[in-house]
Amino acid sequence: MHGHEAASPPATEERRRPRFEVADVFRDHGEVYRHSHALTAEQCKAMRDIVACRTAILGGHLDVCPDCGFNRPAYNSCRNRHCPKCQALKQAAWIEARRERILPTRYFHVVFTVPQELNALALRNPVRVYDLMFAAATETLLELGHDPQRLGGLLGITAVLHTWTRSLAYHPHIHCIVTGGGLAADGTAWITAHRRFLFPIKVMGALFRGKILAALAQARARGLLTFAGSCADLADDTTFARWKDGLYDKSWVVFSKTPFGGPDQVFNYLGRYTHRVGISNRRLLSVDDRAVCFATKNGGTCTLRPFDFISRFLLHVLPSNFVKIRHFGLLAPSNVNTKLLTARRLLTQQEPVVDTLDATVEPRPTPTWRDLLRRLTGIDLARCPACTGLLVALPLPRAALAPPQMPP
DSSP: OOOSSSSSHHHHHHHHHHOOHHHHHHHHHHHHHHHSOOOHHHHHHHHHHHTTTTTTGGGEEEEOOOOOEEEEEEEEEOOOOTTTTHHHHHHHHHHHGGGOOOOOOSSEEEEEEEOOHHHHHHHHHHHHHHHHHHHHHHHHHHHHHHHHHTOEEEEEEEEEEEOOTTTTEEEEEEEEEEEEEETTSSSSEEEEEOOOOOOOHHHHHHHHHHHHHHHHHHHHHHOOOOGGGGGGGGSSHEEEHHHHHHHHSSSEEEEEEOOOOOHEEEEEHHHHHHOOOOOOGGGEEOOSSOEEEESSSSSOOEEOOOOHHHHHHHHHOOOOTTTOOEOOOOSSTTTTTTTHHHHHHHHHHOOOTTTTTTOOOOOOOOHHHHHHHHHSSOOOOOTTTTOOOOEEEEOOOOOGGOOOOOOO
């Protein structure tokens, strides 16, 4: 075990803290790994930040209870979006902000996945390929939504990129949360989708496939793709054409889940996707110098050598400034103050689609980060965990500021 705090927390807090952390693996093996592998600046930064998160390296303060004498150091978070310890508050804040744009209707969850044959190209050209995936997935939904034979309205879409499986393998896919209906073109009516059905899966898959492959061919013709390493052979015209034809012959997987019961359920569910990283610390079962073992799905486990674990984790570090959560259709920034308001007005004039929904959206006070943490975890950082008295923040003593070992 690696201790990262100068004071021992109460037993109740200790039970909440995972026994092992991704930071432990980086701290023990990261420096040697970096000297033997070529990493991007973003990957190096993610490793440094995760090691430093909530340690004396980033500073902090001392929480002291004047009533019972309890004290504990409270170190600052790194706020890196790939850090397993820094997502809970971002998730809660995101959900709170999205409530202002919820429509009182059903929502569908649609997942667009690219075949593994695209993996090498995506790893070499992440921004280009991920952007094309966002565009193809959302254009597929919007195009089918506008089709009067299928719906005839403008959908609202929130899309999130994920690049991993439960075993941390590379598997880029787009999660889309889609309104169960759309705003008519003339803005005078809300058109409700089928209760259990949005669009045919095979139609969505074929349309998504065509858009991705056409966009990749165009990007290649314009010299916007890099071909090197395991995708170097695609620089050859004949090889690329054969590769593309093979992908046209495959059925691309699109998965549509049963619609949600209501908007609150939607965004609480989606919140688990928006700020999730490849693996949470709680999934780590054991960490030592020989292996890292973690839980996967359906009670399964995966065991990797430390270097292999680091390699898989770093596959999912996104390029700097890349936006992994995007909004389209009614939820596009250009529509939230116009068409989205019109859709809400029309929906509130109708009978609620879901019996348990309150169709009105009332302004809510902006919660503080402490409020969000209390709501999310039940932990009130302003109260002493020993006697519930109010804590006072004091400067950390010099001894608590001795930084732990961290790779440069």
